[in-house]
Amino acid sequence: MVEIADIDSLGRLEAWLNGQSHEVAVCIAPRAAAWVLPIWWHAVLSEDWARGREWTALTVLRCTLISYVAAKMPNEDIKRVASNAAATARTSASLASGAATHAAAAHAAFSAAFAASTAFSDEPVNTAFNAFAASINSASTAAAGSNNHSYSVSDPSTPAFAIWQSFRADASQMKDEEILVFMPLWQQGVGPFDGLWEKINGFVEGGDSPHDWQFWIEWYQALLDGRPMLGNAARTWEMLEKIALIKPEVWDQGPEAVNPMIHEIWDLVRLRIEAEELRAQKEAFLAERATPEQRSHNQPPGLVEAEPEIARHVTIIWAGLDEASEELAAKEPDKERLTQIAKGMLAALRAVAAYCGKLADRVIKAAASVIGAGVGTALLDHVANNGRLMQFAKDLLTWSVGGG
Numbered sequence: 001m002v003e004i005a006d007i008d009s010l011g012r013l014e015a016w017l018n019g020q021s022h023e024v025a026v027c028i029a030p031r032a033a034a035w036v037l038p039i040w041w042h043a044v045l046s047e048d049w050a051r052g053r054e055w056t057a058l059t060v061l062r063c064t065l066i067s068y069v070a071a072k073m074p075n076e077d078i079k080r081v082a083s084n085a086a087a088t089a090r091t092s093a094s095l096a097s098g099a100a101t102h103a104a105a106a107h108a109a110f111s112a113a114f115a116a117s118t119a120f121s122d123e124p125v126n127t128a129f130n131a132f133a134a135s136i137n138s139a140s141t142a143a144a145g146s147n148n149h150s151y152s153v154s155d156p157s158t159p160a161f162a163i164w165q166s167f168r169a170d171a172s173q174m175k176d177e178e179i180l181v182f183m184p185l186w187q188q189g190v191g192p193f194d195g196l197w198e199k200i201n202g203f204v205e206g207g208d209s210p211h212d213w214q215f216w217i218e219w220y221q222a223l224l225d226g227r228p229m230l231g232n233a234a235r236t237w238e239m240l241e242k243i244a245l246i247k248p249e250v251w252d253q254g255p256e257a258v259n260p261m262i263h264e265i266w267d268l269v270r271l272r273i274e275a276e277e278l279r280a281q282k283e284a285f286l287a288e289r290a291t292p293e294q295r296s297h298n299q300p301p302g303l304v305e306a307e308p309e310i311a312r313h314v315t316i317i318w319a320g321l322d323e324a325s326e327e328l329a330a331k332e333p334d335k336e337r338l339t340q341i342a343k344g345m346l347a348a349l350r351a352v353a354a355y356c357g358k359l360a361d362r363v364i365k366a367a368a369s370v371i372g373a374g375v376g377t378a379l380l381d382h383v384a385n386n387g388r389l390m391q392f393a394k395d396l397l398t399w400s401v402g403g404g
Helices: 010-017 021-047 059-073 076-096 102-116 124-143 157-173 193-203 210-225 233-244 248-252 254-289 294-296 310-326 336-373 375-384 387-400
Strands: none
Touching: 010 021, 010 124, 021 059, 021 102, 021 157, 021 193, 021 210, 059 076, 059 102, 059 210, 059 233, 076 102, 076 233, 076 248, 124 157, 157 233, 157 310, 193 210, 210 233, 210 254, 233 254, 248 254, 254 310, 310 336, 310 387, 336 387
């Protein structure tokens, strides 16, 4: 049996993979593709052979994202879209193989993504091996011009060394039921292609449509960092699955068609997270300061009697937050309803802010004197000065009217 510490060649890697479970092999492939993804991405942004063909990074990005999702949730729907992504990649790969010799590194990176997208198959060991071999080939070829020992696994200055080192770190922490998406992509935290990644960011930021590629930039950065992209692992997987399941014909139309749809999904899931967190804040506030009756009716404690106009607006805001959260949780949220909720919340928030701003401390002090224990001060601060509530209502309106 090959020990992890002894894996320093493709032959030993293959022997080790043959002793692993299906799940482990499937988890190796997307990591291998992600290591060298910047090589292809940078090439299509900067090299004449790619720009002349109007290629983009989309095919490789799609394959890599789907390979991660397929490793986590290999259901039939995901397998179907993974098959389609692999078929599309196969066609593109045949075109890429005819490019100039200096494109070899980019082509190998493409091959790693293609192999990863087929890792759900009945032969995951072979596909994981192919993805890793292509990754090593891409990294080594990219470095060959400046380093005669680019294939070396003992020279710390080579990309190949970094890949082998990161693979062994992954393998030592791998469990059958886990995918290593939330571990830093590089074992040392710094990868050999960080310079390319900085250039990619610069190209995107200075391009014609940086907003359209923002998701992909943040998604890959989260892979590098080893963290859930949305901060919430469950919601991150929910989002990635939805993106993976976008219809193939939309992907086939290119970035102009699919990137806005991806951004809308991204915004929706972020709204769901924010609604959940704001509701939790509200419930914590009410649990500490309100009676059971007030909590059940979204009634602001004390202000019902002391400041009825403010109380009415606060009730509208809190009820709107509850309604928005429930509607956002639907499989297909009703955008017209969400538009009305957002408008109602914004109007109420602005009314409370204007009222408090006009009367300033006199209102807060009067409320506090009637309610006691500073509840009035805390309530008005919670609502009028809660920038997250206002921003949520604005973002909700933007998304619901189609401007996400």
